[in-house]
Amino acid sequence: MYIHHSDVQVVFMFTERFIRYIQFEKRYSPHTVSAYQSDLDQFTGFLNNPQKLSPPPPPVITHPSQITHYHIRNWMVELMNQHIIARSINRKIATLRKYFKFLLQEGVIEINPASKINTPKIPKNLPVIVEDVKLTQMLDDNEVFGTDFKGLRDKLVIEMLFGTGMRLSELMGVKDSDINEYEGTIKVLGKRNKERIIPVNNELKLLIAEYQELKKKQDFFGNNSLTLIVTDKGANAYAKLIYLIVQKYLSYISTQNKRSPHVLRHTFATSLLNRGADLNAIKELLGHANLSATQIYTHNSVERLKSIYKQAHPKA
The missing domain is CATH 1.10.443.10 (Intergrase catalytic core)
Structure with a gap:
């Protein structure tokens, strides 16, 4: 999939609106805001790799409503292939859920593509401590x-x-x-x-x-x-x-x-x-x-x- 520079700006416009929302209205900590921004940047970067996407998406994504649960699932598979731990993957998917929920509330999209996603189970490891x-x-x-x-x-x-x-x-x-x-x-x-x-x-x-x-x-x-x-x-x-x-x-x-x-x-x-x-x-x-x-x-x-x-x- 190829995304024109102007189309990237369209997608980023909504991303930046979401970041301002969690930063100034929800008043999330700077650390959390930075994590959300990083997750969204990674997902956007993934969408720019056509060979990793199946089924093939539209030739150009001009609006967040064109992103489907297939894209998100493919991203999850890619993260697993990179040996990203389940906890980190779940956090990234949680970011997408909140992002698309925000777009739904704003009337930007009609369906939350992240709502159909089942996240991987997290193994119950004991907390690591020191003596x-x-x-x-x-x-x-x-x-x-x-x-x-x-x-x-x-x-x-x-x-x-x-x-x-x-x-x-x-x-x-x-x-x-x-x-x-x-x-x-x-x-x-x-x-x-x-x-x-x-x-x-x-x-x-x-x-x-x-x-x-x-x-x-x-x-x-x-x-x-x-x-x-x-x-x-x-x-x-x-x-x-x-x-x-x-x-x-x-x-x-x-x-x-x-x-x-x-x-x-x-x-x-x-x-x-x-x-x-x-x-x-x-x-x-x-x-x-x-x-x-x-x-x-x-x-x-x-x-x-x-x-x-x-x-x-x-x-x-």
């Missing part, structure tokens, strides 16, 4: 991070993710004004723009205060930066920076391949559950919409109990 004892020992070792601004910032990133269980996007969105030092809490803006309040322990509270004081000495408060976590030059922190910080320090205590900010979120939840925390309380702390999302952590706890039983029981 909280080793993590705590590392955080208590003052020589690991150093006392300069960068070292204190890096330590705060690890402490915030492990001490609150917040998501990467949530950490990047935390402002200095979201810290309530008197109450010992942090206000977080989660998915679907839902706010929640997370308590912080005294050690983390002191670390935040120490970091903010050093941040003032660096004159980063006057650098038009409102977020708590900033770069070495005082600009708002970005996702890759947080990833690199987490990967660096988790490599000191873990040899596993997965060393992402979400591993610390999983470790936070599993540690609470192993120490007797109520599942509903963990759900609220994590900002899950329903309990089923939180229950996955019970599997880690069951595996831990099995391990203890095998080690300790004479009949195991």
